[in-house]
Amino acid sequence: MTDPTDLAALLADLGLPEAPEPLPGFAADSHTHLDAVEERSGLRPDDALALAAAVGIDRIVQVGCDEPSSLWAAEFALAHPSVVAAVALHPNEVARHPERTKPGVETVERLAGAGAHVRAIGETGLDYFRTTEPEGQVLQREAFAAHIEIAAAHDLTLVIHDRDAHDDILDVLAGSTAPSRVVMHCFSGDADFAHRCLDRGYWLSFPGVTTYKANHHLRRALAVTPPDRLLVETDAPYLTPVPARGRPNSTYLLPHTIRFVAEQREWDLAETCALLTRNTMAAFGGAWPALGEIVPEAVGSGPKSSPTDSGPASAPEAGATRG
Ligand SMILES: [Zn+2]
Numbered sequence: 001m002t003d004p005t006d007l008a009a010l011l012a013d014l015g016l017p018e019a020p021e022p023l024p025g026f027a028a029d030s031h032t033h034l035d036a037v038e039e040r041s042g043l044r045p046d047d048a049l050a051l052a053a054a055v056g057i058d059r060i061v062q063v064g065c066d067e068p069s070s071l072w073a074a075e076f077a078l079a080h081p082s083v084v085a086a087v088a089l090h091p092n093e094v095a096r097h098p099e100r101t102k103p104g105v106e107t108v109e110r111l112a113g114a115g116a117h118v119r120a121i122g123e124t125g126l127d128y129f130r131t132t133e134p135e136g137q138v139l140q141r142e143a144f145a146a147h148i149e150i151a152a153a154h155d156l157t158l159v160i161h162d163r164d165a166h167d168d169i170l171d172v173l174a175g176s177t178a179p180s181r182v183v184m185h186c187f188s189g190d191a192d193f194a195h196r197c198l199d200r201g202y203w204l205s206f207p208g209v210t211t212y213k214a215n216h217h218l219r220r221a222l223a224v225t226p227p228d229r230l231l232v233e234t235d236a237p238y239l240t241p242v243p244a245r246g247r248p249n250s251t252y253l254l255p256h257t258i259r260f261v262a263e264q265r266e267w268d269l270a271e272t273c274a275l276l277t278r279n280t281m282a283a284f285g286g287a288w289p290a291l292g293e294i295v296p297e298a299v300g301s302g303p304k305s306s307p308t309d310s311g312p313a314s315a316p317e318a319g320a321t322r323g
Pocket residue numbers: 031033063123235
């Protein structure tokens with residue numbers, strides 16, 4: 001595992017924001033794009049994982065947006081026990097390349113049954129901000145419905161991308177067999193929409209933009225979210241939290257968002273980390289190993305050590321609190 005000093009040097013080399021002070025516990029990033037992070041900033045996925053663990057983020061949900069990135073997410077998760085995959089065609093991909101939808105959905109369906117490393121169908125949903133023409137929006141609704149069906153059939157979590165389409169998101173869901181776990185990724189509504197989602201039992205995942213001064217509506221939504229429905233995410237390389245706003249995002253910057261959430265809710269930071277780990281595992285179908293945690297298959301090859309220190313214990317609860 002990479003030395004922490006090397007990690008700091010790596011960030012400096014790549015011109016990336018400094019790492020925040022490590023959290024007092026371990027938490028999870030419920031939505032990230034390690035492949036897009038590498039494209040954007042040159043940070044390799046394995047280094048991104050090591051950096052994240054060094055500041056207290058030891059579990060990650062890697063999200064696909066098209067056929068190649070969904071295949072990559074599943075493959076990367078299979079090779080990295082601390083990572084689980086979400087696979088789907090992003091609504092803007094569906095509108096932009098309708099000819100790719102059929103083969104893409106077939107691949108998503110195949111990956112849905114690939115094993116426990118694929119936990120979710122997403123990100124799928126509707127994006128009326130980027131796709132404004134009605135024909136594209138119809139294609140998005142059709143593809144969204146197809147993704148919902150796959151999630152329900154395989155009992156996978158549904159990860160929803162919703163941009164300027166709140167009502168239609170709930171309409172399409174109401175007209176489908178809803179999967180048992182639904183995550184509103186990058187929650188972008190106000191307190192009222194939060195209630196409508198919470199009433200349906202969904203999790204709300206808050207991104208870095210929650211820290212932006214102008215986003216009072218997100219903080220009001222955060223204030224009404226019950227502790228057990230709350231998730232956080234980077235959506236890296238996008239939506240970088242304050243104080244690194246405007247620079248490329250990566251999972252190691254998630255502690256900024258977590259500290260902000262804990263302050264807003266007046267929660268203890270270590271307990272917030274433990275809560276986020278529990279919630280992320282519940283939202284994505286159960287426990288999976290933290291980075292550096294000994295998994296049964298790895299025992300023969302000797303225990304791996306955490307980049308941080310004593311490393312997380314093997315129990316999920318204990319794994320969320322640094323000793
Ligand atoms: Zn995303």
